[in-house]
Amino acid sequence: MGRNCMQWLAALFLLGNLVVRLSVLHNNGLDVPAIVLAVALIVLFFRYKPDLLQGFCLLLGLTFPLYCYQPYTLNTQIFESLILVFGLMLCLFPLWRVHGRKLDRTILFLLSSCLLLAVLSMVLLPCSAIVRLFSLWSLIDFGSAVLASTPDSPLYPLAAANRLLLFFLVILLVSVREDAHTLYRNLFRGAAAGGLLASFLGILNQYDFADLSWLRPQFLDPSGVPRLHSVTGNPGWFAQYILGTFPFVLLLLPGKERTLARYFVLTVVSFLCGLALLLTASRTSWILFPLVTLFCVLYLIHSGRETVEMSRRTHASPVRGVMGVALVSLLVLSLISGVTNWKETGEGTGGPSRKQYILKRLRHIATPGERMRVWSESLVLAGESPVFGLGYEGYKWHQKVMMSIPASRFARNRKTANNWDTPHNFFLQLVIGNGLAGLALWVLLLSAVLRLLWLDYRRNGSPLAVSSFLSMLFLLMYGLTQAIQYVPMIWFLLFLSTGFAMTLGREPYGRCRSRPLLYSALIILLCIGAGVYLANIQSRRLAERYGVARYSEERGPVRYAGFYDRENWGKEGVFRWSGPRAEIRVPYSGMVSFDLVCNTPGLTTDPVVIDVALNTIPLDRYTFWNAQKVRRTYYFPTPESNDTNTIVFTISRTWTPRLAGVGLDTRNLGIAVSEPRLMDTLAFRETGFSGVEVDDKEGRLLLYRLTGRSGVLDPSRYGSGRLRLFLRGTQPFLQEEPLLVHFSQGRKDVGFVHLAGPGWNEVALPPDLHRDRPLRFLVSRTWNPRKDGYGDDGRDLGVALAPLPTAAVKRR
Structure with missing residues (x-):
């Protein structure tokens, strides 16, 4: 029971990893439905053909050199996805009895x-x-x-x-199987064969007989001399891989009864890998590769006898000793010949030739340098x-x-x-x-x-x-x-x-x-x-x-969450790209402005809607109909005790630049938000309105302004008498879905009004309203005429608001 529980927990971990990994692969431009179909077919295939799992291990190991890259690159994401699929096959379909x-x-x-x-x-x-x-x-x-x-x-x-x-679980799932040795042997054989093939291709690429640029980016050494890195991302990583997989060549050698063939194969393989390592200009590999080759030769010399107790072994025959010495000597002479006879590069360009560069590194082989x-x-x-x-x-x-x-x-x-x-x-x-x-x-x-x-x-x-x-x-x-x-x-x-x-x-x-x-x-x-x-x-x-x-x-005093790293845009200031949701905690109060930038493709047909909330209360909604930068200004109240004002941006959809074909960035981007600008810590001004408009349908001239989702009124601007506010809903179908407009000062509610029809309605405000404090309003919802098919106005509108004293003053 406990073993089955652990097995299913491991399966859930692997499956969850695979789902997230598919999202990463999608962001890198791969066809995720095709990948899911391929994974399903592979799992089903090995469910009914379990004996071929050994061949899968061999093919998996053969592709190992393709994945020698940094952990955040596409190559590594593909590699870890394959390891996840391999682990799931072992976990979900235990084809042999296990005994951990x-x-x-x-x-x-x-x-x-x-x-x-x-x-x-x-x-x-x-x-x-x-x-x-x-x-x-x-x-x-x-x-x-x-x-x-x-x-x-x-x-x-x-x-x-x-x-x-992940690696721990996979090797554990392999090790508990009765055929574990066979699976490991095939993985190691594939890794060795992949290293040999990568060495051969790398040498062909160095001599311009093959072009690997379609398979991996070219590594550029500061000296200008091309260093061999075959299908990997760096010469040092290629050398490290070859050095780690070269001993597995012993698993590819003919049987013990074919002694000459074993020495011949090891000689050819040693020359191939040695020349490749020499062309990488990796000094550590130059020191270690002769040693690993020598150990492999010693293994061949001592592997002819059936007993493995070293104390009981007799001395190797003189013939085997001579063959081992000849092998190492041949390898050294071949590599020296390679140094002096390869095609020169760098001549006529002001940089060192390949021969000069290699010889320089040979002279400094024991110097750590920058390390x-x-x-x-x-x-x-x-x-x-x-x-x-x-x-x-x-x-x-x-x-x-x-x-x-x-x-x-x-x-x-x-x-x-x-x-x-x-x-x-x-x-x-x-x-x-x-x-x-x-x-x-x-x-x-x-x-x-x-x-x-x-x-x-x-x-x-x-x-x-x-x-x-x-x-x-x-x-x-x-x-x-x-x-x-x-x-x-x-x-x-x-x-x-x-x-x-x-x-x-x-x-x-x-x-x-x-x-x-x-x-x-x-x-x-x-x-x-x-x-x-x-x-x-x-x-x-x-x-x-x-x-x-x-x-x-x-x-700094401002804290960010849900954003990627800061970016300096020169004169425009510092911006941060958001994900699907992001928040900024601002420890001060007053009028605060933000620059919002949206570059999402396809805005004319599928606009991006930004919802803004302040301390969990809806504050603003803005719809981007085209790529642009807008400045939004909000009033932040004085926070209680040590609390901060938290503004949250919710973006309707994100985009990935790589999928859109505008770069290699694989992040899911929402909008870019500037650092907050504190305009005034004491005073406030009216926000959340569009320009002044006129309504004369009822036989009188009434000046009003359209609001957004929320805003701030300055009561001191409208005389010393009792402030009378009239509101009218501009949205369709108000009878079915009435609007609620809520007014507050500080943390005190001062009035509200329901709008269930097209006419003007007065909100009941208390006579003791503080004239020196901002009057905030919040509309229960907004609408966008262009988005809803009612014209070309692309603004997000709340209600029409008309303070009567202002209208009377302007009429006179």
Whole structure:
């Protein structure tokens, strides 16, 4: 019962993620109905053809290089969608009996601890702003904003934590299956084959034999020299992927009885990948690739015997040793030949040639360069909370906030001009995220995984174990100079090796007596971490340390929710694009104006209607019939005690620039709103009216003005006698749907009138009305003649209002 419940909870999580992910894919211009149909067909197909699931894993792994991009890009969204579909197939249709009790509990517990600590650290984010954003937007809009968020957004850690949970669930669903080894083997084989194909295509592209520009954007190096990155988004990520998947080439080699064929295939593959890595100009890969190749050769030398106990192995035959040395030598000579004989680029353009650029980087192969400065300032950031960190994957957001606080240690010790998305070090990023405690958990986890993989290789001689061991080992070594979490595809490779290691617990190597002590220590550590995070909720200790009201890049008196990041429009001022709903909390009173900009396509046929409310009371309605900027002015009353005036904008429909073909922006945009302008904190003036019009249908000249949804009257303008107001409804069908107009001063109701016909009606106002205070009115609804088919007037109209003293004065 409990297992079924957990299975359905996992299915709901995966399905909810997939629904939100489809919205992101739609915003990127993909055909969502076609995707949904394809997903349904795939699930049904493997429901009735379960034996072909292994082929799906092979094809999925083959496409892995296509997804080596930043987490907020379309490629990564497609990759995570495929992982979600894969997880749903495993979760909804368990095709084989599962028995999770035999998974390695130590790895499972350590991985769960890492996940839980990362999730707990989410309370360090601006939770109140995030919760308010969630309440303003729909679940789909909020989820889309989270998944598409960039590293400088406070929503980005939520996406990272969601990804962590997604990968954890998927490898768990794979590992509990009886055919787990087969699925992992096919995933690894596909990943290796995909890397080889990407290397081949990348080399062809470098020599102008193939054009990959239609498949991915061209990476531009500041030197002007084209660096190979094949189908990935960056040369460094391509090198990282090749280094992490090259050991899985061992799974593609012929059988052990065909020794010469195995050496020949490894030689060709090593040359292909080595040349590709050389053309990436990635110095870390230049150091590590000869090592991983050497380890693969040593595996071939020692894999001929059936026994796997290293202590019992005899020395390898001289022939195998000579072949291994010859292989490495051939590889080195081939790469040197490639450096000196490739087609030159950059000559005649003032920049270095490819050969000069590569040789320069070879001379500085051990020089950290810019990374040293990045690591130095990242250590300063880590020092703000060294034990439990600043929050999982919050590096770029904290960097942004710290730079907005001139007194912060990070701002005073800034050494780089670029705002790096990561500290370019896997372990340093763990320290910044969850502190030394988080680093300790991950080191324990990764050490346990490597131990199990190595022990399995020693006992069973498994090529799957040794390739997973080498893949994880060299990915971690590459992590010394590059973040691993930043590219989800590469991050997933570590999870796949971890998932495979969990399955090795089915044949335990001995009981760990210290396991209860380890579990107790981890539980205590998590409890302490939870307490520390809750005591520092919304990073308030950092705010107190630097004497700011709240830990945020925007600490002014005005607070925004439901908006995207601020944009400086030059002379026009600062604007923020809203989502479907947005609010601004203004701590002052008086006449406040806003500039509203609407660029939504198709306004002439489908206008955008903006509803404005002040402190939950309807304030205004404006219809955009064309793209324009309008200025709206409102009267904000004096807030009670420490409350603020909250103005809420509700937009009838949003749009996505990328879908409209006007750029690559995938956000759901409503309107752009300027920062509030306080016109006068003491005085007020009449607002909410159109120009003066004349009514002489009843035999007398009556001057009136049409109102909007609400407005403000100045009683002092209409003499010292009793103020008499006449109102007339201008909307059709008043008999069926009467209007109610409500009048108030401050928080006191002073009158109302029902309008159920076309004639003029007087509102009963008290004789003791304060002449020096604004008289506010609110109409129950407005109408738009153009929208309702009654002419070309596109205004949103309330009622006609005529103060009698004014009319009498003007008549005289």
